[in-house]
Amino acid sequence: MDSLSILQLYVFVLAGFVGFQVITKVPALLHTPLMSATNAISGISLVGSLVAAGADRGAMSTALGLIAVTAATINVVGGFMITDRMLKMFKREERRT
Amino acid sequence: MTQLLAQATPYLTVQSLDARRLFIEVCYLAASALFILGLRGLTAPDKARRGMQLAAAGMLLAVIGTLIKEEIVSYIWIIVGLVVGSGIGAAISIWMPMTAIPQRTAISHAFGALAATLVGIEHYDHMRHEYMRLAARTEMPLDFSTFEMLALGFEVLFGSLTITGSFMAFGKLQGFVPSRPITYKFQNEINIGLFGLAVVLFIGLIAASSQDWWHPLMFYLMVALGLAVGVLIVLPIGGADMPVVISLLNSYAGLAASATGFALQNNVLIIAGALDGASGFFLSILMSRAMNRSFRNVLFGAFGAVAEQEAAVAGADERIVKSVSVDDAAIQLAYASSVIIVPGYGMAVAQAQHQVRELAEQIESRGGEVKYAIHPVAGRMPGHMNVLLAEANVPYDKLFEMDEINHEFSRADVALVIGANDVVNPAAKKDASSPIYGMPILNADQAKSVIVLKRSMNPGFSQIENELFYDPKCALLFGDAKSSLSKLVAAMKSL
Numbered sequence: 132m133d134s135l136s137i138l139q140l141y142v143f144v145l146a147g148f149v150g151f152q153v154i155t156k157v158p159a160l161l162h163t164p165l166m167s168a169t170n171a172i173s174g175i176s177l178v179g180s181l182v183a184a185g186a187d188r189g190a191m192s193t194a195l196g197l198i199a200v201t202a203a204t205i206n207v208v209g210g211f212m213i214t215d216r217m218l219k220m221f222k223r224e225e226r227r228t
Numbered sequence: 229m230t231q232l233l234a235q236a237t238p239y240l241t242v243q244s245l246d247a248r249r250l251f252i253e254v255c256y257l258a259a260s261a262l263f264i265l266g267l268r269g270l271t272a273p274d275k276a277r278r279g280m281q282l283a284a285a286g287m288l289l290a291v292i293g294t295l296i297k298e299e300i301v302s303y304i305w306i307i308v309g310l311v312v313g314s315g316i317g318a319a320i321s322i323w324m325p326m327t328a329i330p331q332r333t334a335i336s337h338a339f340g341a342l343a344a345t346l347v348g349i350e351h352y353d354h355m356r357h358e359y360m361r362l363a364a365r366t367e368m369p370l371d372f373s374t375f376e377m378l379a380l381g382f383e384v385l386f387g388s389l390t391i392t393g394s395f396m397a398f399g400k401l402q403g404f405v406p407s408r409p410i411t412y413k414f415q416n417e418i419n420i421g422l423f424g425l426a427v428v429l430f431i432g433l434i435a436a437s438s439q440d441w442w443h444p445l446m447f448y449l450m451v452a453l454g455l456a457v458g459v460l461i462v463l464p465i466g467g468a469d470m471p472v473v474i475s476l477l478n479s480y481a482g483l484a485a486s487a488t489g490f491a492l493q494n495n496v497l498i499i500a501g502a503l504d505g506a507s508g509f510f511l512s513i514l515m516s517r518a519m520n521r522s523f524r525n526v527l528f529g530a531f532g533a534v535a536e537q538e539a540a541v542a543g544a545d546e547r548i549v550k551s552v553s554v555d556d557a558a559i560q561l562a563y564a565s566s567v568i569i570v571p572g573y574g575m576a577v578a579q580a581q582h583q584v585r586e587l588a589e590q591i592e593s594r595g596g597e598v599k600y601a602i603h604p605v606a607g608r609m610p611g612h613m614n615v616l617l618a619e620a621n622v623p624y625d626k627l628f629e630m631d632e633i634n635h636e637f638s639r640a641d642v643a644l645v646i647g648a649n650d651v652v653n654p655a656a657k658k659d660a661s662s663p664i665y666g667m668p669i670l671n672a673d674q675a676k677s678v679i680v681l682k683r684s685m686n687p688g689f690s691q692i693e694n695e696l697f698y699d700p701k702c703a704l705l706f707g708d709a710k711s712s713l714s715k716l717v718a719a720m721k722s723l
Contacts, residue, residue: 139490143498143499146498150503150504154503160624162610163329163609164280165267165507167329167336169482169504170340170504172500173340173484173500173501174343175290175497176340176344176485177287177290178494178497179494180346183346183354184305184306185299195346195347196346196347200343202343207287208317213321215277216322217329217615218280220615222618223274
């Protein structure tokens with residue numbers, strides 16, 4: 132295992148800890164938006180898909196890349212939009228007159 | 229030749245950063261920071277939208293950074309994919325009713341995992357040919373490094389398992405796969421056997437040379453096994469356990485993205501995947517704890533549940549429950565000074581959240597106080613009830629978590645249970661032989677009186693008899709939750 136791989140493991144473990152620390156503070160009230168937000172963020176596979184779809188490495192790569200880009204984009208766009216739609220609904224009590 | 233190697237295999241040389249690569253790395257770093265800030269926004273409802281906009285901006289940066297990579301030479305298919313994907317994603321999120329959130333989340337996990345898996349397959353196929361070509365030209369034994377193969381294997385294994393697992397969860401939630409546990413003989417043995425076989429293939433992939441003709445065969449067989457295990461592992465899981473399963477699949481989808489990052493040597497993928505993995509893992513722990521069950525029990529426990537339900541239902545026939553008419557219930561609610569509403573999955577199924585709010589307004593207009601008690605596993609995914617009630621314009625400061633409100637039940641005049649069952653079953657506290665014994669519950673049984681809105685006398689999804697319904701101070705109002713609530717509202721208006 133080379134030093135680059137070790138560094139990546141560091142990144143992974145530390146990011147996991149940061150994630151855990153941040154997420155334990157999210158109230159149960161917002162657990163559904165949290166899940167759909169992390170789900171949208173996991174659409175980051177889009178980054179890998181874009182390269183596969185555009186690198187011109189043959190028909191198979193382009194086809195797999197195209198499907199992957201489409202699937203990941205559904206995830207990203209749909210995920211962020213629905214999270215926003217949900218969050219818009221959470222309101223405090225209005226003072227009634 | 230060094231140039232040739234550098235181009236094809238980032239693993240062999242350390243590339244120096246030119247301006248373009250520097251810009252890309254800056255984009256990725258900013259994106260990672262924005263994701264963390266975005267999730268941090270979710271700690272408070274009034275900061276949450278802004279946080280998510282930051283996270284979305286992060287995603288945009290990551291995409292822009294990637295699009296200027298020198299490997300990308302043609303944009304036609306990228307644009308097609310982006311346009312089609314955005315169209316579908318936007319359409320789903322605009323027109324889908326809020327009650328379908330769990331289904332959408334499940335199918336969305338499948339899409340994310342599909343992307344990760346396909347990227348993994350493409351990477352394997354492409355790099356295998358590259359290594360063969362280069363090995364032939366340079367006469368050096370070039371191959372996947374152990375670490376690279378390890379990352380690829382995890383990527384496609386987690387990915388494929390999540391694709392079909394999430395699709396099955398989607399099916400169970402949408403109703404085209406029966407939501408009851410589907411069990412057959414030697415189920416766990418078969419599942420473990422297939423998974424074991426996939427692990428053996430994984431080890432084989434790492435040990436063998438990718439230039440052997442059967443190396444791809446092992447690779448694709450492993451993907452196929454992953455897909456099969458995903459289906460089989462969700463089959464025996466019942467509808468009520470969906471919160472744990474969805475959280476777990478959320479975590480796997482993240483881990484698959486992280487593994488993609490390891491395979492592609494891309495830190496933003498590793499970080500975003502790790503955040504998602506940690507979040508899903510945390511939520512599944514939380515959900516399991518709220519059901520007082522272990523992962524093992526959720527994933528492999530379906531057999532026990534089937535045997536126990538029969539015994540429980542058999543012993544329950546002789547006792548009688550008290551039913552209440554709409555008018556009597558309306559009077560009771562009209563004169564209550566404090567009402568706690570306990571919503572459950574039944575409210576979501578009946579789409580009754582708007583009627584719940586109307587009823588609450590009626591009670592409040594007569595001077596009563598209304599609070600909502602939300603059990604962590606009420607519904608089909610974490611936080612399901614909160615979203616539905618928010619949709620019906622219930623202010624979120626009236627929604628209380630279990631620990632916040634449990635001590636208030638004893639002072640409540642009426643606990644109104646709408647389509648919830650196991651989360652208010654006192655057997656969880658009293659009956660050591662009950663399958664849900666030890667599960668933390670809402671203390672609805674301590675309220676001065678209890679009204680339960682229920683479709684029929686059938687026990688809930690877990691098929692466990694509920695002692696609460698036989699309590700003398702508990703009355704049942706039978707019927708569809710939505711129509712019962714409408715009738716209650718009408719009756720209260722005419723009082």
